[in-house]
Amino acid sequence: MKKHNFSAGPSILPQEVLQKSAEAILDFNGMGLSLIEISHRSKDFVEVINEARATVKRLMNLSDEYDVLFLQGGASLQFAMVPFNLLKLGGKAAYTDTGVWASGAIKEAKKLGTVDIIASSKEDNYTYIPKDYTVGTEYDYFHCTSNNTIYGTQIKDFPAVDSLMVCDMSSDIFSRELDFSKFDLIYAGAQKNMGPAGATLVVVKKEILGKTGRDIPSYLNYQLHVDKESMLNTPPVFSIYASLLTLQWLENNGGIAAAEKRNKAKAELLYNEIDRNPLFKGFCNVEDRSLMNVSFQLTEESMKEKFDNAWKSAGISGLNGHRTTGGYRASLYNALPIESVQVLVEVMKSL
Amino acid sequence: MKKHNFSAGPSILPQEVLQKSAEAILDFNGMGLSLIEISHRSKDFVEVINEARATVKRLMNLSDEYDVLFLQGGASLQFAMVPFNLLKLGGKAAYTDTGVWASGAIKEAKKLGTVDIIASSKEDNYTYIPKDYTVGTEYDYFHCTSNNTIYGTQIKDFPAVDSLMVCDMSSDIFSRELDFSKFDLIYAGAQKNMGPAGATLVVVKKEILGKTGRDIPSYLNYQLHVDKESMLNTPPVFSIYASLLTLQWLENNGGIAAAEKRNKAKAELLYNEIDRNPLFKGFCNVEDRSLMNVSFQLTEESMKEKFDNAWKSAGISGLNGHRTTGGYRASLYNALPIESVQVLVEVMKSL
Numbered sequence: 199m200k201k202h203n204f205s206a207g208p209s210i211l212p213q214e215v216l217q218k219s220a221e222a223i224l225d226f227n228g229m230g231l232s233l234i235e236i237s238h239r240s241k242d243f244v245e246v247i248n249e250a251r252a253t254v255k256r257l258m259n260l261s262d263e264y265d266v267l268f269l270q271g272g273a274s275l276q277f278a279m280v281p282f283n284l285l286k287l288g289g290k291a292a293y294t295d296t297g298v299w300a301s302g303a304i305k306e307a308k309k310l311g312t313v314d315i316i317a318s319s320k321e322d323n324y325t326y327i328p329k330d331y332t333v334g335t336e337y338d339y340f341h342c343t344s345n346n347t348i349y350g351t352q353i354k355d356f357p358a359v360d361s362l363m364v365c366d367m368s369s370d371i372f373s374r375e376l377d378f379s380k381f382d383l384i385y386a387g388a389q390k391n392m393g394p395a396g397a398t399l400v401v402v403k404k405e406i407l408g409k410t411g412r413d414i415p416s417y418l419n420y421q422l423h424v425d426k427e428s429m430l431n432t433p434p435v436f437s438i439y440a441s442l443l444t445l446q447w448l449e450n451n452g453g454i455a456a457a458e459k460r461n462k463a464k465a466e467l468l469y470n471e472i473d474r475n476p477l478f479k480g481f482c483n484v485e486d487r488s489l490m491n492v493s494f495q496l497t498e499e500s501m502k503e504k505f506d507n508a509w510k511s512a513g514i515s516g517l518n519g520h521r522t523t524g525g526y527r528a529s530l531y532n533a534l535p536i537e538s539v540q541v542l543v544e545v546m547k548s549l
Numbered sequence: 550m551k552k553h554n555f556s557a558g559p560s561i562l563p564q565e566v567l568q569k570s571a572e573a574i575l576d577f578n579g580m581g582l583s584l585i586e587i588s589h590r591s592k593d594f595v596e597v598i599n600e601a602r603a604t605v606k607r608l609m610n611l612s613d614e615y616d617v618l619f620l621q622g623g624a625s626l627q628f629a630m631v632p633f634n635l636l637k638l639g640g641k642a643a644y645t646d647t648g649v650w651a652s653g654a655i656k657e658a659k660k661l662g663t664v665d666i667i668a669s670s671k672e673d674n675y676t677y678i679p680k681d682y683t684v685g686t687e688y689d690y691f692h693c694t695s696n697n698t699i700y701g702t703q704i705k706d707f708p709a710v711d712s713l714m715v716c717d718m719s720s721d722i723f724s725r726e727l728d729f730s731k732f733d734l735i736y737a738g739a740q741k742n743m744g745p746a747g748a749t750l751v752v753v754k755k756e757i758l759g760k761t762g763r764d765i766p767s768y769l770n771y772q773l774h775v776d777k778e779s780m781l782n783t784p785p786v787f788s789i790y791a792s793l794l795t796l797q798w799l800e801n802n803g804g805i806a807a808a809e810k811r812n813k814a815k816a817e818l819l820y821n822e823i824d825r826n827p828l829f830k831g832f833c834n835v836e837d838r839s840l841m842n843v844s845f846q847l848t849e850e851s852m853k854e855k856f857d858n859a860w861k862s863a864g865i866s867g868l869n870g871h872r873t874t875g876g877y878r879a880s881l882y883n884a885l886p887i888e889s890v891q892v893l894v895e896v897m898k899s900l
Binding site: 200201203205206207208209210211216217219220221223224229230231232234235236237238269270271272273274275277278282302305306309387389394395396397413415416417418430431432433434435436437440513515516 | 551552554556557558559560561562567568570571572574575580581582583585586587588589621622623624625626628629633653656657660738740745746747748764766767768769781782783784785786787788791864866867
């Protein structure tokens with residue numbers, strides 16, 4: 199039986215993506231060769247990576263001022279790459295601290311220069327999104343995390359800032375309509391809304407690069423990846439191909455606008471049950487609730503065994519909360535069908 | 550028809566690895582979930598990565614003084630990670646320049662300190678392996694490239710050095726018996742002899758770490774990866790799984806010793822034909838010929854169309870030489886059966 203997969207990442211992918219990926223591993227494009235045993239410089243793979251880059255730009259409605267890269271190392275490597283490429287020698291950057299990952303980004307930037315944490319919800323266990331702050335021109339860039347997977351918080355209105363704007367969208371990329379042209383650099387690990395682990399999406403406004411005066415390690419230098427059309431070295435072939443399939447699935451199903459509608463319907467269904475059912479409570483501030491990750495807890499710990507048995511019996515998987523928060527976390531990424539949320543809500547009602 | 554795949558990388562993998570990888574994408578371990586949509590911290594995946602690490606140690610006959618990591622970013626990121634982790638502030642490193650990739654490694658190390666190129670075959674278009682050099686204790690480490698894919702040269706006898714010994718084995722790892730305990734750090738992109746693109750193997754003697762005085766970006770810090778058992782962040786799940794399958798295939802087929810025998814037989818067959826057939830000549834010095842990549846050229850350029858048509862008609866793929874050398878390159882990685890070499894030799898004889 200296929201499970202109802204609420205995993206926080208790596209996470210559910212469309213069934214047709216899994217099917218086509220498996221086929222490509224056995225024989226790609228009828229070549230008599232596997233996708234994973236051909237040169238990354240072969241015509242067949244160059245078409246894959248170029249189409250993946252073009253599809254990202256179409257979905258985000260971005261002009262040719264932007265370039266799209268598929269790198270490796272996850273958001274964790276981006277935490278270092280962003281300051282290497284954007285934090286000038288002697289300059290400073292503004293960060294918001296909204297969770298473990300935001301905090302990880304801050305730690306890496308501090309190794310290269312001055313970092314001002316201009317807003318933080320750390321004191322309150324990251325249960326809300328700070329809102330009242332401004333970012334002046336004295337900063338080389340502003341960095342925020344759009345969605346905080348662990349706590350289930352999400353920025354609804356991005357601040358207007360006077361510096362460059364950088365955003366880690368690892369856990370909600372492609373989940374809702376945004377004016378992506380407000381951002382100068384966006385990055386995201388693939389393994390939530392875009393594809394399997396192993397690829398990292400970077401969308402960058404080209405004119406912002408090359409201004410720090412730093413001698414950047416080559417793999418960490420966005421400009422070199424731009425110059426080589428995301429093929430500075432052997433790219434993560436399989437992860438990029440499966441990401442392309444996922445992006446095509448998204449485009450064929452109404453793009454980001456339609457995905458947002460589906461995601462809102464799923465989130466509403468689950469939050470309504472959490473608010474209605476006295477056995478459950480949400481983890482974070484209501485107005486900051488994420489459409490992607492619903493963090494919640496039991497109000498009576500004695501119900502834990504019964505609830506755990508019930509959702510496991512219903513074929514649900516990946517519902518345990520992060521080790522730092524405990525409780526439960528239902529991740530409602532693009533590929534999760536509303537039927538899976540209905541099954542979870544039925545289980546919650548049945549307690 | 551399945552092709553005879555001589556691709557230089559990404560390259561041929563055992564058919565059973567492709568089959569099992571495709572199955573795992575549809576349903577992993579009978580879980581009702583795909584390998585690529587489960588948490589990397591799930592029991593099922595933790596077993597994969599730990600078994601992959603253990604298998605590497607068994608195959609290389611290494612003690613617990615060593616740790617095995619599966620990272621991202623390819624050898625290109627290792628070019629930077631090695632000096633970040635081993636080149637002391639104010640220290641110096643010794644490098645050999647034996648090709649484009651060695652030269653890339655040198656470039657990255659120079660960004661962090663003093664690099665002495667103690668041996669080079671650059672002046673002779675990298676057609677041989679330099680041999681008469683020593684490495685003294687004044688160096689923090691010595692770096693060499695065991696096999697030079699583009700030119701088809703390979704180090705047969707590693708030098709005795711008085712510093713730490715670091716080796717890029719990207720294109721001949723697991724292809725021949727070596728005393729791996731002579732090395733302090735070995736790295737290799739997976740996409741030649743170990744698995745699909747997207748994972749990078751690092752084997753490191755733990756006691757050498759933490760001595761440079763540098764504030765290393767976290768993802769670039771080997772010690773953090775060691776501390777987190779190669780799960781500092783989400784690893785490249787699919788590439789690691791397919792690498793494990795390839796390592797198991799190798800172990801089940803006699804390990805490195807048996808692979809070396811097969812590789813020698815394949816290389817001998819092809820080099821014999823190159824030397825016998827007046828239409829062909831090898832690219833590099835005979836004594837430095839690689840068992841993995843056979844670079845060769847036509848002696849009469851007028852035969853090019855006929856030869857190209859002949860090998861393509863025989864179902865051979867991936868035989869074109871690198872753009873910097875031209876000519877032909879037959880990569881004979883572990884998974885290539887001798888039958889494919891026989892087909893190529895027959896084509897060469899038939900001209």
